[in-house]
Amino acid sequence: MSVQENLHKIKSELPAHVTLIAVSKTKPNELIKEAYSTGHRDFGENYVQELADKHAQLPDDIRWHFIGHLQSNKVKYIAPFVYLIHGVDSLKLLEEINKQGKKYNRVIHCLLQVYIANEETKFGLSFDECESILTSELLTKLENVKTCGFMAMATNTEDETQIRKEFKSLKDFQTQIQKIINLELPILSFGMSSDYKIAIEEGSTMVRIGSSIFGERNYNN
Secondary structure (H helix, E strand, O other): OOHHHHHHHHHHHOOOOOEEEEEOOOOOHHHHHHHHOOOOOEEEEOOHHHHHHHHHHOOOOOEEEEOOOOOHHHHHHHOOOOOEEEEEOOHHHHHHHHHHHHHOOOOEEEEEEEOOOOOOOOOOEOHHHHHHHHOOHHHHHOOOEEEEEEEOOOOOOOOHHHHHHHHHHHHHHHHHHHHHHOOOOOEEEOOOOOOHHHHHHOOOOEEEEOHHHHOOOOOOO
């Protein structure tokens, strides 16, 4: 099936409240344009340089989501245009995003990345670390960032029970922390090509799908 057909099929299965991020990392601009031609506007990238290049070459109304591991010294390259940063894993990184947001007179929307998987290759904050960031006085002083929710990745396993349990743990945390800080954190970004249907059942509002739209990746390019 073509990119357009894949997109139409997946979108027809998604509830109205769920946003689809088409993960276009390592994919050529031609394929992104094909997805764009269907009216799709939310695209996700993992690498700062690749994202900056694509932003410069593709239509201005694309909403670019940065979904990779972001280093503080790279924030400045995406701060002028990024729509949502999914992988914030420290208060220090939030401070840098705030500093760059101020330079461009923008409020940059962010998600805190939470570690829910049983896998050492994944990264993110513990629930306790998340809570300490969200209740810290410093956060209230960062006027150019807006924390909108959480991002996570489940363990790469065939065990659906485990995946469900991991996703549910983040949904439960979101419910608890919103009561504690009396603030809406509506976005839950979890679920990928292999597990997005389970993710939606467990409360995800944003799914990040790449290979089911664009085909398998060739990292040798």
